[in-house]
Amino acid sequence: MRIIVRDTAVEAAEHAADLVVDSAGGVLGLATGSSPQPLYAALAARVADGSVDFGRTRGFALDEYVGLDPAHPESYHSIIARDVIGPLGFSPSRVFVPAGSGTLDEVDARALDYDAAIAAAGGVDVQILGIGSNGHIGFNEPGSAADSVTRRVDLAPSTIAANSRFFRSAGEVPVQAVTQGISTILRARSIVLVASGAAKARAVRAAVEGPVGESCPASFLRLHDEVTLCLDSAAASQLG
Ligand code: F6R
Numbered sequence: 001m002r003i004i005v006r007d008t009a010v011e012a013a014e015h016a017a018d019l020v021v022d023s024a025g026g027v028l029g030l031a032t033g034s035s036p037q038p039l040y041a042a043l044a045a046r047v048a049d050g051s052v053d054f055g056r057t058r059g060f061a062l063d064e065y066v067g068l069d070p071a072h073p074e075s076y077h078s079i080i081a082r083d084v085i086g087p088l089g090f091s092p093s094r095v096f097v098p099a100g101s102g103t104l105d106e107v108d109a110r111a112l113d114y115d116a117a118i119a120a121a122g123g124v125d126v127q128i129l130g131i132g133s134n135g136h137i138g139f140n141e142p143g144s145a146a147d148s149v150t151r152r153v154d155l156a157p158s159t160i161a162a163n164s165r166f167f168r169s170a171g172e173v174p175v176q177a178v179t180q181g182i183s184t185i186l187r188a189r190s191i192v193l194v195a196s197g198a199a200k201a202r203a204v205r206a207a208v209e210g211p212v213g214e215s216c217p218a219s220f221l222r223l224h225d226e227v228t229l230c231l232d233s234a235a236a237s238q239l240g
Contacts, residue, residue, distance in 0.1 A: 061098065098180075108151070130194060131218050133162060135219070141154070
C-alpha cells in the first residue's frame, strides 16, 4: 500500500488524477460522495485542456441506494451523470450503476449480475474509492466479509447520519444500498483511495495500521498489491 500525503485535498486529488489518466480507454470503478469530487474536477480539467479523453472508457459505479428513484438528484445514477459522465465526457452507454429500484427480488437478481458484467468488460483497471468514517469502502459496512460480492446491504446508522447532509432529513436517507463487495473491489487491477479531512483520520489509521479484518473493511485493501491512498494532511494526521 502506497500512501501519498499532500497539504490539501486538491493537491492529493492531482496525484490521484495522475494514477487514473493512464486507464482512459479502459475500465474505471467510480465512487460517489464528496471525497472523489476534487479528483473528478482534476480529471475534468485535463479533459477540458485536451490531455485526456474518456469517451471510450467504461465505468462501473461502486454502489446505489435501494428504493430511491434513479431520477432523484441524490441517487448515484444522478450523481454519476452529474459528476462523471458530463464533465469527464464518458459515453452514457458505457457507464453502469447498480440497480437500486424495483422489487427487492429484482434488485437482488440484478446485483448478482453486476460482477459478471464487470468481468465481461475485462475487469476494472483503476477502482476509485472513498472511505467512510467507520472504515467502509463502497457500502461494505463493518462486518462485511472479504469474499463478499455485489449485493444488497443495510446501511450503518452512522452512514445514514453522515449521508443525511445530502437529503432534507435523516428520515429521507435510504436504509439499504447495493454495493460492490469486498472481493469485487479487490479484483480491480489497481485501487486509488482518496480521503480528506480530520473526520476520516481514525478510519484511515484503522485501515493502514489496524488489524486486517471485518471491523474495518478498508483494511482488506492491504490484501491487494496495487493500492494508493491519496490523503490530505488532516486525513493522514493519525498515522504513526
Ligand atoms: C460512495 C461510497 C462510499 C463513500 C464514503 C465516503 O460511492 O461508496 O464508500 O466513499 O461513504 O463518503 P464521502 O466521500 O461523502 O465522505
